[in-house]
Amino acid sequence: MIGCWLVSKDGKHEPIRLPHTETVLIGRGPETLITDRKCSRNQVQLKADCNKGYVKVKQIGTNPTSIDSEDIGNEQEMKLKPGQTLYIVNNLYPYFIEFCESQEPDIKMKNSEKSSLKRASVNSLNGSMETSKKSAKKESNIFPSSTSHLTIMAKTHWNQGLKVSMQDPTMQVFKDDRVVVIKDKYPKARYHWLVLPWESIATLKVLRTEHLDLLQHMHATGENIVKEHANIKLTSFRFGYHAIPSMSHVHLHVISQDFDSSCLKNKKHWNSFTTEYFLESQDVIEMVKNHGRVTVKDDISELLKSPLRCHICKQQQSTVPQLKEHLKKHWPSKQ
DNA sequence: GTTCTAGAAC
DNA sequence: GTTCTAGAAC
Numbered sequence: 001m002i003g004c005w006l007v008s009k010d011g012k013h014e015p016i017r018l019p020h021t022e023t024v025l026i027g028r029g030p031e032t033l034i035t036d037r038k039c040s041r042n043q044v045q046l047k048a049d050c051n052k053g054y055v056k057v058k059q060i061g062t063n064p065t066s067i068d069s070e071d072i073g074n075e076q077e078m079k080l081k082p083g084q085t086l087y088i089v090n091n092l093y094p095y096f097i098e099f100c101e102s103q104e105p106d107i108k109m110k111n112s113e114k115s116s117l118k119r120a121s122v123n124s125l126n127g128s129m130e131t132s133k134k135s136a137k138k139e140s141n142i143f144p145s146s147t148s149h150l151t152i153m154a155k156t157h158w159n160q161g162l163k164v165s166m167q168d169p170t171m172q173v174f175k176d177d178r179v180v181v182i183k184d185k186y187p188k189a190r191y192h193w194l195v196l197p198w199e200s201i202a203t204l205k206v207l208r209t210e211h212l213d214l215l216q217h218m219h220a221t222g223e224n225i226v227k228e229h230a231n232i233k234l235t236s237f238r239f240g241y242h243a244i245p246s247m248s249h250v251h252l253h254v255i256s257q258d259f260d261s262s263c264l265k266n267k268k269h270w271n272s273f274t275t276e277y278f279l280e281s282q283d284v285i286e287m288v289k290n291h292g293r294v295t296v297k298d299d300i301s302e303l304l305k306s307p308l309r310c311h312i313c314k315q316q317q318s319t320v321p322q323l324k325e326h327l328k329k330h331w332p333s334k335q
Numbered sequence: 336g337t338t339c340t341a342g343a344a345c
Numbered sequence: 346g347t348t349c350t351a352g353a354a355c
Binding site for chain 2: 158159161162185186245246247263265
């Protein structure tokens with residue numbers, strides 16, 4: 001059975017179990033060890049849905065509770081998904097959620113020194129962390145003790161895949177002090193790279209004017225990667241971001257416009273690169289310049305369901321295989 | 336994000 | 346009958 005756990009990023013205390021569809025109130029108190037008077041005793045109401053893979057978070061206290069950098073608002077509700085960070089109050093007390101299949105969640109804890117039994121270390125984003133076995137607790141909502149296996153390898157949710165790939169030297173095409181470039185694991189065209197900042201930026205929503213230099217550097221890095229491939233002069237490229245990416249960690253797509261790839265399989269793939277769901281890098285930069293942040297229409301995901309239309313001649317196609325056949329017409333003929 | 340597959344579409 | 350999509354599971 002799948003369980004959901006609320007994990008303190010600081011490792012201040014053991015994970016708190018969020019039973020499926022049960023309402024759990026969290027705030028100042030012995031369970032969280034939060035003593036901050038700005039935090040209400042019932043600051044947030046949490047309701048996990050293990051089937052849907054998220055936790056509904058309702059702000060009950062007056063002071064702001066936020067997810068990543070977005071305030072939920074008094075009496076308002078937001079979905080907390082794996083990979084996102086919940087700040088209980090005033091951007092403090094960070095938590096994340098983890099779904100796991102057993103009663104023994106695999107949790108990465110930073111301050112394993114607190115733990116009595118040290119476990120095998122695992123490589124993770126922030127360098128070496130250790131997973132730890134916690135002392136046994138009888139209470140049902142407390143992280144239970146491990147029984148048999150000696151090594152707990154922390155399971156990573158699929159949406160954290162980029163964070164793993166960008167750290168892997170075998171995946172890196174280029175890197176400097178600010179960014180790293182990797183090939184997309186499932187390229188949707190002959191050339192498909194991702195430019196990622198080392199700085200952990202969860203989503204486009206957290207971008208502010210202080211990120212402008214970085215965004216411009218990401219774009220310039222993408223241009224350089226394209227230039228390095230001198231044999232692709234006939235290929236055009238687009239640089240942009242998905243409005244609502246599946247993978248955590250902001251990444252700039254640098255993709256050739258042939259869309260000749262066996263990994264391009266469905267309508268969602270196609271529309272994510274050929275409709276306004278694909279936010280042009282320069283437009284994102286301009287948006288941050290002019291408005292201080294990036295805003296995305298609420299119903300932007302509807303674009304993923306749009307009819308299949310050729311990005312060059314705009315002709316509509318009825319199926320993905322037909323579209324892929326049609327695209328060949330636009331490929332430059334080889335000399 | 337991908338994979339798998341039921342059932343819709345042809 | 347086969348092809349293809351879309352939603353669940355991962």
